[in-house]
Amino acid sequence: MGLTEIDLHKELKRYFGFSQFKGLQEEVITSIVKGNDTFVVMPTGGGKSLCYQLPALITDGTAIVVSPLIALMKNQVDAIRSISSEHGVAHVLNSSLNKTEVSQVKSDIRNGICKLLYVAPESLTKEDYVDFLKGQTISFLAVDEAHCISEWGHDFRPEYRNLRHILKRIGDNIPVIGLTATATPKVQEDILKNLGITGANTFKASFNRPNLYYEVRPKTKNIEADITRFVKQNDGKSGIIYCLSRKKVEELAQTLQVNGIKAVPYHAGLDAKTRSKHQDMFLMEDIDVVVATIAFGMGIDKPDVRFVIHHDIPKSIESYYQETGRAGRDGGEGHCLAFYSYKDIEKLEKFMSGKPVAEQEIGHALLQEVVAYAETSVSRRKFILHYFGEEFDSETGDGASMDDNVRNPKKQHEAKDDLEL
Ligand code: ADP
Numbered sequence: 001m002g003l004t005e006i007d008l009h010k011e012l013k014r015y016f017g018f019s020q021f022k023g024l025q026e027e028v029i030t031s032i033v034k035g036n037d038t039f040v041v042m043p044t045g046g047g048k049s050l051c052y053q054l055p056a057l058i059t060d061g062t063a064i065v066v067s068p069l070i071a072l073m074k075n076q077v078d079a080i081r082s083i084s085s086e087h088g089v090a091h092v093l094n095s096s097l098n099k100t101e102v103s104q105v106k107s108d109i110r111n112g113i114c115k116l117l118y119v120a121p122e123s124l125t126k127e128d129y130v131d132f133l134k135g136q137t138i139s140f141l142a143v144d145e146a147h148c149i150s151e152w153g154h155d156f157r158p159e160y161r162n163l164r165h166i167l168k169r170i171g172d173n174i175p176v177i178g179l180t181a182t183a184t185p186k187v188q189e190d191i192l193k194n195l196g197i198t199g200a201n202t203f204k205a206s207f208n209r210p211n212l213y214y215e216v217r218p219k220t221k222n223i224e225a226d227i228t229r230f231v232k233q234n235d236g237k238s239g240i241i242y243c244l245s246r247k248k249v250e251e252l253a254q255t256l257q258v259n260g261i262k263a264v265p266y267h268a269g270l271d272a273k274t275r276s277k278h279q280d281m282f283l284m285e286d287i288d289v290v291v292a293t294i295a296f297g298m299g300i301d302k303p304d305v306r307f308v309i310h311h312d313i314p315k316s317i318e319s320y321y322q323e324t325g326r327a328g329r330d331g332g333e334g335h336c337l338a339f340y341s342y343k344d345i346e347k348l349e350k351f352m353s354g355k356p357v358a359e360q361e362i363g364h365a366l367l368q369e370v371v372a373y374a375e376t377s378v379s380r381r382k383f384i385l386h387y388f389g390e391e392f393d394s395e396t397g398d399g400a401s402m403d404d405n406v407r408n409p410k411k412q413h414e415a416k417d418d419l420e421l
């Protein structure tokens, strides 16, 4: 089918039931359908999956989709299967499949039924799979969460580095699509270089979240009381409070409970049943607040989270952006409050001291940006967007006033003041 014959809007409606493309989706999809290497940078929730799912469904052959998390892949496959009546249109290929299942997947690919093949990067290295895929029609390779390829990203996975090499073995001229929500210029450069697509068509959406209010407050020994007060002032609203340690999560959740706030803890030390119960309670609004480590949030899509509090400052601006990004998904208010003390920076530095030197250096550089963010006296939104390589006019830009520094200009907070306490 030639591109000119494809009505993308019609296909969008047919497969996904949507009448409009979101943001840059249509441009991205056009680029992919034409067979171009394509690079997509869009914030979380921007609709990246559809950018490769729709092209996969309407072009010949099977698209290989690499994604780091099996749980997320399963969700996507279920979602795709629910929109297409054809059985076998999407598969996950991983080590949990038995022989019969693997041969079913292979036969669906051979017959051209399987349009999307989700694989974890480590599975893709398996000789058997590579040999099999070599002989098949592959429409393109989509690398989701492509920042995993970069040491400068927040989730480096060395197996991502092999993708280019493996793809070469599978076939020549297979277009590559990289997708990420990490917008720092350094990470982007790494992605393009490592995927071998420096000439890719690049589509970058704005990372500005105009409905989020950014605020940093000094962290004192009254932190728990400060947080309790904030939550009480926001009675009945949904919120997430991030803490660095499991112990602090438990303590703070208790403090809030004692103060009559409907809060539950969430961290990887809780058993799976408790975790999913607490997550459901949050989604169903049986409780208002989740006190959590960063284990909480991946794939959580609660539209009306009204505040995200950081009891401890995160280790990078990307992490902060991702975590605060869970607030105000519906476009309504989202208060992002971080408590900051330079002592926490020292603590994070100490955590890194056991790591390889290269990792420490990167970690240190990322932390220094966090310090700069916490201590800046200029627009925090401008700071964040600048970090992501985006210009922002702090007077006229969208959401310019949603920021403590802009609302209450103050003198710069000095890190050393904290140390002398
Ligand atoms: P990302 O991977 O960029 O974080 P997702 O692919 O998970 O985002 O999509 C986020 C949400 O947006 C999903 O619920 C998806 O169904 C929805 N979505 C994607 N494209 C559209 C569209 N064109 N119209 C309406 N909703 C869309």
Ligand code: MG
Residues within 6 Å of the ligand: 048, 049, 144
């Ligand atoms: Mg995604």
